[in-house]
Amino acid sequence: MSTCAANDPGDATGSIQVPGGPGGTTTTSPTSSAPPAGSATAAPGELSVLVDDLHVTYRVPMAGGRRGGAPGAVWRMLHGERGAGTRTVRAVRGVSLMTRRGDVIGVIGRNGSGKSTLLRAIAGLLPPDAGRVYVRERPSLLGVDPGLMGDLSGERNIVLGCLAMGMSARQVRDAFAGIAEFAGLGEALDRPLRTYSTGMAQRLRFAITTAAPHEVLLIDEALATGDAEFRHRSARRLEEMRAEAGTVFLVSHSLAAIEESCGRAVWMEAGRVRMDGGVPEVLAAYRENEAHGG
Numbered sequence: 001m002s003t004c005a006a007n008d009p010g011d012a013t014g015s016i017q018v019p020g021g022p023g024g025t026t027t028t029s030p031t032s033s034a035p036p037a038g039s040a041t042a043a044p045g046e047l048s049v050l051v052d053d054l055h056v057t058y059r060v061p062m063a064g065g066r067r068g069g070a071p072g073a074v075w076r077m078l079h080g081e082r083g084a085g086t087r088t089v090r091a092v093r094g095v096s097l098m099t100r101r102g103d104v105i106g107v108i109g110r111n112g113s114g115k116s117t118l119l120r121a122i123a124g125l126l127p128p129d130a131g132r133v134y135v136r137e138r139p140s141l142l143g144v145d146p147g148l149m150g151d152l153s154g155e156r157n158i159v160l161g162c163l164a165m166g167m168s169a170r171q172v173r174d175a176f177a178g179i180a181e182f183a184g185l186g187e188a189l190d191r192p193l194r195t196y197s198t199g200m201a202q203r204l205r206f207a208i209t210t211a212a213p214h215e216v217l218l219i220d221e222a223l224a225t226g227d228a229e230f231r232h233r234s235a236r237r238l239e240e241m242r243a244e245a246g247t248v249f250l251v252s253h254s255l256a257a258i259e260e261s262c263g264r265a266v267w268m269e270a271g272r273v274r275m276d277g278g279v280p281e282v283l284a285a286y287r288e289n290e291a292h293g294g
Contacts, residue, residue, distance in 0.1 A: 054131035106258035109268035137215030150194035
């Protein structure tokens, strides 16, 4: 099982680490190449992701009193003042959770609660300041891994996106019609991706990313832009992936999408896990909290 640890120089290069006994970890080969599509390395129910006391912080610029924005920057430059500095945001604070193959986990919470930061840390895109993330296979973050290009047509992006995930040319040919049908773009497949609406682009990314089995798939708000029919089709696709014993994390503000797609829910608040459990119980508590302005 690979790991991403705080202050680890190997993190930036994507190196895999596996537990090396009580004394620490052992670094193995880089993870730049994706595993072959359809490969499976673990049985259903086995541990797939372990997040251990994870902390992630980042810094944002401060406006500096009333002289914020561009006017403030010009004023400080003319008067020889230094910049307004930065402030530290603790986006994830001591999060610990464990998932097994076959789990479909919905992650909910208000804006700024740490949902997307958590997914990016699991994906290895954000280094932790403290704690560790262990994953059995390299996670795929929807919207990042396919590497879609705005100047290319939807059709061409399907081909390149599938190849980027490690599918063979034959697998791409076999999967192409199903991807195109699932995305539901019709004649727009011949147009450049940059001409698509946000919803159209997200549907295409979802269709491409879920065309091949993934040990760990991370989805951030991809279902929020679709209509009810697309949500139903997406829920069926996620159920198929769950049956194939993959692990799926779904971040969404749409509680309906969580109810339709997930068997477990994690409620994030102020960078911490406030509640983790069955979808009905967690969503009921979340709705009650929102109704009372909590």
